[in-house]
Amino acid sequence: MGTERLRAAEVDEAEANSELLLLHVLGIGKAELLRDLREPFPEGKRELWERVLDRKAAGEPAQYIIGEQAFYGRPFRVTPDVLIPRPETELLAEAVLAEAASWDVADANAATGPGGLELDTAANRGMTDANTATYGSGTAAGEARSRGQGIRVGRPLVLLDVGTGSGALAVTLAAEREDWRVLASDLSPAALDVARGNAAANGVEERIEFVEGDLLMPFLCTDERPEGMAIDILVSNPPYIRSADMPGLQREVRDFEPHLALDGGEDGLTPYRRMAEQLARLPRLPRLVAWEMGAGQADDAAELLRAVADWREIRYVKDYAGIDRHVIAVKD
Numbered sequence: 077m078g079t080e081r082l083r084a085a086e087v088d089e090a091e092a093n094s095e096l097l098l099l100h101v102l103g104i105g106k107a108e109l110l111r112d113l114r115e116p117f118p119e120g121k122r123e124l125w126e127r128v129l130d131r132k133a134a135g136e137p138a139q140y141i142i143g144e145q146a147f148y149g150r151p152f153r154v155t156p157d158v159l160i161p162r163p164e165t166e167l168l169a170e171a172v173l174a175e176a177a178s179w180d181v182a183d184a185n186a187a188t189g190p191g192g193l194e195l196d197t198a199a200n201r202g203m204t205d206a207n208t209a210t211y212g213s214g215t216a217a218g219e220a221r222s223r224g225q226g227i228r229v230g231r232p233l234v235l236l237d238v239g240t241g242s243g244a245l246a247v248t249l250a251a252e253r254e255d256w257r258v259l260a261s262d263l264s265p266a267a268l269d270v271a272r273g274n275a276a277a278n279g280v281e282e283r284i285e286f287v288e289g290d291l292l293m294p295f296l297c298t299d300e301r302p303e304g305m306a307i308d309i310l311v312s313n314p315p316y317i318r319s320a321d322m323p324g325l326q327r328e329v330r331d332f333e334p335h336l337a338l339d340g341g342e343d344g345l346t347p348y349r350r351m352a353e354q355l356a357r358l359p360r361l362p363r364l365v366a367w368e369m370g371a372g373q374a375d376d377a378a379e380l381l382r383a384v385a386d387w388r389e390i391r392y393v394k395d396y397a398g399i400d401r402h403v404i405a406v407k408d
Contacts, residue, residue: 078094078097078098078125078129079091079094081094081129081133082094082129082132082133084133085132085133085134087132087133087135088326088328093132093138094129095109096138096142097125097128097129097132097138097141097142098125100128100141100142101121101124101125101128102118102121128141135327135328135331135332136328136332137160137328137329137332137333139154139160140154140155140156140160140332143155145160145161145242147161147165147166147242147244147248148166148169148244148248148252150247150248150251150278151277151278152242152243152244152247152274153242153270153273153274153277154242154270155266155270156332156333156334157264157266157267157269157270157334158241158242158264158267158270158271158334158337159241159242159333159334159337159338160242160333161241161242161244163396164368164395164396164401165244165245165313165368166248167393167395167401167402168245168311168313168366168368168393168401168402169245169248169249169252171366171393171402171404172235172249172309172311172364172366173249173252173253175364175366175404175406176233176253176309176364179363232255232256232257233253233255233256233257233308233309234256234257234258234259234305234306234307234308234309235249235253235256235257235258235259235307235308235309235310235311236258236259236260236261236292236295236305236307236309236310236311236362237249237258237259237260237261237311237312238261238291238292238310238311238312238314238351239261239262239263239291239312239313239314239315239337239347240260240261240262240267240268240271240286241262241267241270241271241313241337242267242270242271242274243260243270243271243272243274243275243284243286244274245311245313246258246259246260246271246275246284247271247274247275247278247280247284249311250275250280250283250284251278251279251280254283256309257283257285258280258283258284258285259284259285259286259287259295259305259307260284260285260286260287261286261287261288261289261291261292261294261295262286262288262289263288263289263290263336264334264336264337265288267334267337268286268288271286272286291314291347291350291351291354292310292351292354292355292357292358293354295307295358296354296357296358297357297358297359298357303359304357304358304359305358305359306358306359306360307358307362308362308363308364309362309363309364309365309366310351310355310362310364310365310366311365311366311367312347312351312366312367312368313367313368314340314347314348314351314367314368315336315337315338315339315340315341315344315346315347316340316344316345316347316348316368316369316370316373317338317339317340317344317370318340318341318342318343318344318370319339319340319341319342319344320342321344322335322338322339325338340370343376344369344370344373345373345376345377345380348367348369348373348376348377348380349380351367352380352381352383352384355384355385356384361384361385361407362407363406363407364404364405364406364407365381365403365404365405366402366403366404366405367402367403368401368402369401369402369403371399371400371401374392374400374401374402374403377403378390378392378403378405381403381405385407387405387406387407388406388407388408389404389405389406390403390404390405390406391403391404392404
């Protein structure tokens with residue numbers, strides 16, 4: 077019944093959406109659904125099922141109806157105040173983690189003398205026992221995970237997620253890298269509330285600082301704050317839809333997801349242009365800048381970064397459709 081109704085409403089992937097919503101309404105998993113397929117529909121759930129179908133038939137994304145979207149293997153609460161995390165953004169998280177993993181190996185090698193690897197103890201870094209609880213101790217490079225926990229010498233890396241939305245990137249990277257300090261900013265107070273909730277739900281709320289502000293503005297060197305904030309890794313999935321393209325977006329996106337997180341200005345590059353200009357006003361350039369963008373925008377975004385500094389490498393990461401979806405800029 078659900079599939080036919082959604083098809084009649086011209087909902088894309090009607091069968092998959094119907095099944096997803098049915099599992100939500102019944103509060104069961106797919107295995108239980110298959111087991112109970114011949115059982116009558118619970119009358120006590122029928123009214124809720126009808127309401128859910130009405131919302132989906134009107135174009136509302138299933139993720140907003142359910143209130144959740146998975147990202148990098150973790151559950152994230154989503155509301156109409158935040159963009160729904162996409163699978164291609166997981167590739168941005170993977171690219172950041174992979175690049176940083178190569179730094180960990182280099183830093184570990186640099187921290188050892190000709191005799192080989194040193195154990196990473198609080199004494200070796202002049203740290204207190206409280207610090208050791210945060211960073212770990214006695215970790216050999218051969219035992220280090222790919223994310224390199226416990227082998228970094230000195231202060232933790234600082235990662236900033238600009239336009240954090242649901243917090244998908246910030247929470248994921250904080251969870252994957254317990255040795256990093258993570259900052260997450262957004263212009264929307266409502267989005268930050270959602271992100272804070274997701275940080276708490278995934279156990280990283282004490283390791284992420286959420287800041288309300290426009291792009292890099294809260295972290296720049298100013299007369300009032302001349303020291304600014306030194307950022308090692310800048311990651312961002314900002315709005316990148318051209319303003320003229322907004323009316324032609326898929327109904328589920330155009331009518332339900334927040335335009336603040338979608339509209340990137342006349343050419344879709346306004347947030348990137350502003351961030352590139354703001355980079356020079358940080359205490360120093362980040363070692364890594366990782367941006368997500370729309371189709372056909374990678375070359376322009378890369379040029380914006382080249383105008384700011386000489387990077388050791390600027391490369392693109394393709395999404396599942398073969399589109400250059402992410403620009404990764406790395407300094408020595």
